[in-house]
Amino acid sequence: MKNLWLDIGNTRLKYWITENGQVIEQAAELHLQSPADLLLGLIQHFKALKLQKAGVSSVQDAKSNERIQKILRRLNIPVVFAKVHAEYAGLKCGYDAPAQLGIDRWLQVLAAARQPAQKYCIISCGTALTIDLADGLQHLGGYILPNLYLQRDSLIQNTKGIKIPDAAFDDLSPGRNTIDAVHHGILLGLASTIEKVLQQSPRQLILTGGDAQLFAKHLQAYAPVIEPDLLLLGLQHYSAHANAAAKA
Structure with missing residues (x-):
């Protein structure tokens, strides 16, 4: 089972492809303030891998994240977009908000x-x-x-x-x-x-x-x-x- 994991930061996009829990491919590239465009250039490669699911960490704003989600729908797989919770998997957040x-x-x-x-x-x-x-x-x-x-x-x-x-x-x-x-x-x-x-x-x-x-x-x-x-x-x-x- 191959899965995609995306880390979309302020300056770069990093991805990992894992198979049965092991990393088989990874890369990181500067996205020049346009991570969605960079992701668009990668999407055909991801489709060819026959992925089962994707997980995403993104610090981008709501508008950029909407575009990223729209592009990932082309993979036709479940996508989990991580977010911060007051409590998750037993871990309690220390921030007031x-x-x-x-x-x-x-x-x-x-x-x-x-x-x-x-x-x-x-x-x-x-x-x-x-x-x-x-x-x-x-x-x-x-x-x-x-x-x-x-x-x-x-x-x-x-x-x-x-x-x-x-x-x-x-x-x-x-x-x-x-x-x-x-x-x-x-x-x-x-x-x-x-x-x-x-x-x-x-x-x-x-x-x-x-x-x-x-x-x-x-x-x-x-x-x-x-x-x-x-x-x-x-x-x-x-x-x-x-x-x-x-x-x-």
Whole structure:
């Protein structure tokens, strides 16, 4: 049985094809603010795979999501569009207004926070760096910060005379030139924020997203667990729970 899983974020569209629970194909592409157009270009490929069902996580607005749903109807398969609930599969949302929580964050917490007696710190190192805390199945809320590259770009745009080329964020030592000072300073700020959160309340650290390996390197004292496809796991769990509820 082949299934399609879509993660439609602010800047990119990522998909996974799974067969009997195993990922057999995956890709991620920038959608240039038009994810529906990108999806339209992929739909024939998806139709050829003879899929059984699809699950979707999308942070797009209602109008874009309507178009995405319309395109997916061409597959003639059941499609589950994930959304945030006050409580779902035993997990309780910590937001006063659950609909304001990003679906990507909700699914990542849903995937990670599975042990009632465990405390979790779930960090997504993507376009934004998001931090979500959970005590067992109780989501507590979290923090959102600009990621490494957004901070650097902001500095470049607002500082005359400083030209900062792409460089690796790989060191926390004091920079001995402007390029290193910028990169090391931004990384230090984000790593220190994570450490402060964990010092306030020790808990299992789970990292996901493109820069997870980078942050794990500087947070070894907290025994980080890296889950590259945490959102996929959350989307699969969400879909399974929705199917079970429909059959009950």
